[in-house]
Amino acid sequence: MSVSGPLFIVGTLGALSILLLILRRFTLIVAWVAAAAAAALAVCVSLVPLDQPFDLGPITVTLGEPLSVLGRVAVIEPVDQLPLVLISSIACALFLIAWRVLPRSNFYSSGLAILALQASALMVTQVVYAALFVEIAALLTLLPLHEPIVDREGNSFGGGARGGLQYMVYVTLALPGLMITQLLLEQFAAFPSDQSLLQSATVLLGLSFALLLGAVPFQSWLSAVSTDGSPPAVTYLFTVNLGTVWFLLLAYLETYGWLSRQVAFGQLFTVVGLIMMVAGGVLAASQDRLGRIVGYATLADNGAMFVALGSRQITGLSLSLVMLLARPLSLGLMTLGLDGLRRLGRGDDRAGRLAGAAWQAPWRTLAYVVGGISLAGFPLSLGFASRWGLYRLVSETSVFRAVLALVSSAGVMMGLVSNMRLLLSAPSDMDTGEVLDTPRVPMRRWREDPVVLAIIVALIVGTYVLGLFPQLLSGIAFRMAEGFTFFTQ
């Protein structure tokens, strides 16, 4: 029996997702099966030629064969390969990280279902279906996002549901714009002289992506999600979900070349990106909750990607892809630290209430700081290479804009430093009340899981090695950028 690539990917991941939901109490099996499935997808898509069939028992799979359902087509094109490999690799890594952090969670089954939907969004050829798949994936993300934290003693610490609620609202608000854009583009194909259709489509598309990527003034969901969401699920959302949205944006720019050829394109992307960077930096600097800093650092990072795209150069596109590749490592590290510190504070992540936590959970604190430094783009970290490239690129046209971008990184660093001052405060200071103006949370005795410790060390080493040798990542990013030709046409 011959099976097309899209059906094979979506069918396998969907079936496994249901199986893992049934087996969810066996965390070891579920986490490793989910990771293996995601890894298999990454390997399969990256190594098997699209036009070459391969046998899997009774079925023959051809990855490049299109799937047609009621006249709607999904197909893996060469430009989709690296994005598919990227999101499945990130998912694989996050399933392994979550293995020791999220016992008996539905993160693994939901994660595979979300991966199937995001892959569908990348493979489907019509805007309207991609938008619907992204929406369904976002709604499924809410399930693991607000699972209460359960510690080894069985105590659970719940957060609010505000983040998930805001995410649901903003993603749904983006849906009409994307769907109506499809109608307008169909109308434009029938009446090519009516330029107002294109203008309306541009505005709607821009607004929808601004909502999906948390551009200012729609940024509140980023911080809300990171404040009360489960840290591994937050990382999944900020890397797999947002990564897919970025690739969809690039795919639209590629498909509808007139979008990037509009005069205002570069200026609009640069200004929106700079506003996001400055807002992210300023807001991160003034936060006293560790989770919020994660959200605002991601906002600044998204802004940096917009600025890089606004340059209308292939270098800018490559830089934005380097940032996208670096984000999972930085965010994974940061949220692994956040998870431990939140457990230590019984669900509370206010730095004032966690004063002195660094002495009890030094590795988690280190993970949070190193991840934060990397996301801020501080020298020698993983994020620095792409940020340095961005400053140079922006300064070619305006030094003032480059300084603004630099200020954003400084803002995120200030937020990190001011909170670290509290986490690192000595026990004697806490006893005399010199540090705290709020009562300190009575902390539990903390013993680090050796597996989590090994993951933290591996991620820290990985972050610095890739920071010192950024060509390892930039090579992949340049290969990805070659697939998009909208800046070179």
Next chain:
Amino acid sequence: MSPFLHWLEQFSEFVSVPAAWGIFVAGAVIYLISEWRVRFLALVIQYLFVGLLFAGIFDTRPEMALMKIIVGWLIAAALLLSARIRLDTVRTEGRLLTWATNLPFRVLVLLTATAIGYLGSQRFSLPYVSADLGLACLLLVVLAVLFVGTEDEDPTIVGVGVLNLLTALEVFYTAQDPGLMVSGLLVVVSLLVGLATSYLTVAEEVPA
């Protein structure tokens, strides 16, 4: 066309404007009364009117309109269940007619929003859809803005707002492209919004 479908087409044309206002009045009840048993009934009635609107859009496939009603009722039941679980942890007076807080303000906002929605539908006609469907879309969007904008502390009401927005989108989009794929996926989205809202309503109650 079968006599039943012909009758249904005429009936749905006749009731589409009253159905649009019926949707709005049911939404107003949800906005003004805080007791969840009443809100549940209002939501059930709202989805009945939504079904009537869709009977006009899917004039040759009335089963699609029926499916919208059934899905809406399923969502209403899920929201009622989660509201019950939430009420178990919060003491309430238990009266059937409990007005929402800041009632005068809500009435004022509702009247203003109604005027904006109605005058908007008179002045600007939505492209691709008839005037009565345009009115229904605008009123649903007005309700969604009210629910999402002024009730952000209550997950259930925010969820109802999101569902109203999705219904407006469904009416607008399927009037243009009444294909099975889009309709089916939009039904899945609505169901998931209902389930996610129920889940978030309950998840918020987990003691910190």
